[in-house]
Amino acid sequence: MARYSDEIIDEVRQTNDIVDIVSQYVHLKRSGRNYFGLCPFHNEKSPSFSVSPEKQIFHCFGCGVGGNVFTFLTKIEGINFVEAVQMLAERANIQLPALDNNLDNAKEQLKAKVYKVNEFAAKYYHENLYKPEAKEAQEYVKKRKLSNDTLIAFQIGFSGKFDELYKELKKQGFEDREILESGLVNRNDRGQYIDRYRNRLMFPICDVRGRVIAFGGRVLDDSKPKYINSPENIVYSKGRHLFRIKCCKKI
Ligand SMILES: [Zn+2]
CATH class of the missing domain: 3.90.580.10 (Zinc finger, CHC2-type domain)
Structure with a gap:
């Protein structure tokens, strides 16, 4: 080595x-x-x-x-x-x-791609929050008194419908295996790719280097489950990151 x-x-x-x-x-x-x-x-x-x-x-x-x-x-x-x-x-x-x-290693390369998928998704979700389609989410953050500074600092976002993120990620040139590894998209029995997070308020979770490693997603109404989190993957281990889940940018 x-x-x-x-x-x-x-x-x-x-x-x-x-x-x-x-x-x-x-x-x-x-x-x-x-x-x-x-x-x-x-x-x-x-x-x-x-x-x-x-x-x-x-x-x-x-x-x-x-x-x-x-x-x-x-x-x-x-x-x-x-x-x-x-x-x-x-x-x-x-x-x-x-x-x-070091980087020759296939695992390291996949990891680097998953960080990129996550980074893109965080930005995509955040920008989504300001779109007209996100009216319900905008009302929710207003009700919760989350200021715009907070939304920006924590990169809070909104996930869209069915496979919106998946399509965007494909447009960016990511491969299916990289997308699936991120845990942001699942493939169902019929081979369809479906976003894991739909119609949820999104919170990126970062490591100490400020890289997005996972997401938490909250519903806007009373439906269940209230929160879902990313599954463990190549860049995210719950045990390992348990001590220090904090946000990418300081406020
Ligand atoms: Zn000790």
Whole structure:
């Protein structure tokens, strides 16, 4: 497996303070030289999870887990070391050299496509919300007192009818397997492609890098189920993302 040089890994580590990174997942409080919080890796009521800004490491006195900023990210995000380096490099605007056998991998390519499908869908749903056909959804958000700033910041949207999203995705050149993998469209027994979310208020769910990984969809009336969520897929794992479901853009 390809890897980055030690120099670049060091640079990435030094430009990402572990306290900043851990704080995105754990509420930390300073106590003496270290920070403490509730361990995200085991269930506890009093904080035994510590972070040392001097040593740039974390350690849990409860379950024994510990390591540096990369270890923390691999564990909390369920990603591998290379992905953790990439994530932190991006955050610090460090340009990484290309790793050849990384993107060659068919799985990585499919993942990249699914992120693109999700990104397009989020934009499509959001724009839909402002169309005349979305009158019912517009009334709903008004009733809920969601300001336009909130709608924009959270990229809240509205899903259309039968296979509207599917058709749009095909127009964008996505392949059926990429679309199906996103979980946004299902194929029925007769081979028809049908949007998973129809006539629902849409909430994109993003990872720490701001990539859309899943959606939640709410009905506008009292019909059931009130909410549906994306199924687990190549970019979305409920267990892994449970700790930090937050929106793409901050408000
Ligand atoms: Zn622990």
